[in-house]
Amino acid sequence: MLVALEAKRDVFTPAFVQALGIGGKMDLIFLILFAVALGAIYLLIIRPLQKRARENAGASPAGSAVLQSGDTKPAGSSAEEFSQNNTLSTTGAAAMEDGADIESLMSAVRDQAVELRCEHAKTVSNLSLSFDVLTNRLATIEPLLAKAMEAAGKSEASVALLTASNDEYRHKLAEAERDLGYYRPLAMxxxxxxxxxxxxxxxxxxxxxxxxxxxxxxxxxxxxxxxxxxxxxxxxxxxxxxxxxxxxxxxxxxxxxxxxxxxxxxxxxxxxxxxxxxxxxxxxxxxxxxxxxxxxxxxxxxxxxxxxxxxxxxxxxxxxxxxxxxxxxxxxxxxxxxxxxxxxxxxxxxxxxxxxxxxxFLTRTNQRLREDLRSHLDHIGNLEASNRKLLDLLARNSAADEQEVDTRDLATAGRTAPKLRAVSDTQTGASVSTKALPPDRS
Structure with a gap:
């Protein structure tokens, strides 16, 4: 089962971890913690109980043989032998009681172990089904991710153009505001x-x-x-x-x-x-x-x-x-x-x-300037909204890349030879362009 789990774990890719998101990472952490808890329970409780049961099982035949030998001795033995027989009988009874307690504890532990194995089997089956589903989703997501990266590259170019046009419109807006400041006292x-x-x-x-x-x-x-x-x-x-x-x-x-x-x-x-x-x-x-x-x-x-x-x-x-x-x-x-x-x-x-x-004439000029200013402001608002959307998309892509690296490190931490997936140049360029973009001044 562990080999199959390792095989399915090797199938994971950073894109799969990106599709899982935070919820998949938390499920994996809970699974690891559950396995660690099972190992601790086995080491701290089950193994000492099994060892003690084996020791009690080895001691109980010797007591029964002593009892049987005591029973076969003649009735005219000394008081010392009688007291020794009493002591041995008392020890055998205590050992039998301890054996009964140990058997009850072992049965309870076995039942709990069976339940834990059933739950573990169910969890593993569910995880295998989920892994299959997620593998299929990963297969469908990878071309979409490539298209998204291409769209991100195009969006980066459009963001650069929009930034230039935004600066130009801001310059025009500043000139319009200066003209408006010049014409306002004249109008007054x-x-x-x-x-x-x-x-x-x-x-x-x-x-x-x-x-x-x-x-x-x-x-x-x-x-x-x-x-x-x-x-x-x-x-x-x-x-x-x-x-x-x-x-x-x-x-x-x-x-x-x-x-x-x-x-x-x-x-x-x-x-x-x-x-x-x-x-x-x-x-x-x-x-x-x-x-x-x-x-x-x-x-x-x-x-x-x-x-x-x-x-x-x-x-x-x-x-x-x-x-x-x-x-x-x-x-x-x-x-x-x-x-x-x-x-x-x-x-x-x-x-x-x-x-x-x-x-x-001045009223028409002022109205025309106001309409131009309003159209420039609307265009600037649209540009800023599209710029904000593109920045959010690029930030999500960069955060997804960081989560991909973290999840890959976490998934391959227990293996001796981890297989690292190289980051593509488009993703690197997208993250660099995201960092190079100026902040939104809206």
Whole structure:
């Protein structure tokens, strides 16, 4: 059985130990400890018991022969022989009791040994089956392990490329962060300028609203003045019509006066020729003179009223002209201020549109930089995850190689000529590349 176990143990390879893992190593350790315990039990308990049983078995026939010889002696022996016989009988009884105890212990030890042998046989059969299964698994695992080593070599090259690309992306990320640090104060400054421009625009809009209200008030005052001027023009037209009527009446009165003067001349000429009619003519002349005086007084009053109306009209015209000049001056000043404010408002709108376009450009630039940074960070995260996976795989491969060496040393420790399995160059290169890789800075 031990030879078969040694033969099956020689079949083990480092790849088999790698497939077993920590659980297989612990089972092997427990098996060795169990064998050592069985040897210690055999050396410390079973062999002394067997030796003692053999000694008791050799002593018991001599006692029985002595008893038989004592029984065959005559009854008239001495007291000394009787006491010796008693002593021998007592010793034989004690030896028989010890033999019975030893036989019971031997039977118990044999039963336990049989049980241990049964358990050992079961364990050996189970281990042989497990060894066969693991040998088959090893046969299937070896090509997979070769493929895994080839994949590890390829992964090492990809890790180098990914490390270079990672460094490049980190450099680009640092440049992007520097650009972002450069554009951030510029964006803050532009935000301040935009806020100041918005405040100026709000102030300009407020002033423009105040100017619009002033313009509305001025327009209302101008409309009132235009209404007053229209009413004054109507009054002037009415006064002109009245003046025309008065002039017509004065012309009529002048014509009447001229006709009366002609009649007076006629009458004076007639007074020379007509003496008889002098008194009548004088009376008529007096009446005509009185009538003329009354009409002349009315004409003078009308002329005085016309002069006063003309003076009032001229004064009103002067006042209207002064008010119109003031209104025109205010309108001119308001128009100039309005044009200046409109120009300032137009300049403010131009500045606001320029600032808005600049802010939009900077916002788009910032958004583009953020998207580039986010894509770079995602790509770097993916690269770091793949790098971490490859590092874990290489670490597991290196740990498996170390476990393989330890298990090979442990499995071949009891043999005089251990057979060592050479480590392949791919595994050595994988372990070296694993040690040469930089640590993950994520």
């Amino acid at each position: 400054k532009l935000d301040d300028d935009l806020r100041i421009a918005r405040n100026h625009l709000t102030e300009t809009e407020r002033k423009f609203a105040a100017l619009e209200s002033d313009y509305a008030k001025t327009q209302g005052a101008a409309n009132e003045l235009f209404q007053k001027m229209a009413s004054a023009e109507l009054a002037r037209q009415r006064a002109a019509e009245e003046n025309v009527a008065l002039v017509q009446r004065l012309n009529e009165h002048d014509f009447t006066i001229q006709s009366l003067l002609r009649e007076t001349a006629v009458l004076k000429s007639e007074t020379v020729s007509v003496a008889s009619d002098l008194e009548r003519a004088e009376r008529e002349s007096k009446s005509v003179a009185d009538k003329y005086a009354v009409e002349l007084e009315g004409a003078s009053r009308a002329k005085t009223a016309l002069n006063s109306l003309q003076a009032e009209f001229s004064q009103f015209r002067k006042d209207s002209a002064a008010q119109i000049e003031q209104i025109e001056e205010r309108e001119r000043v308001s128009a100039e201020a309005l044009s200046i404010k409109e120009k300032q408002f137009y300049d403010s709108e131009i500045k606001q549109s320029a600032l808005n376009s600049k802010v939009d």
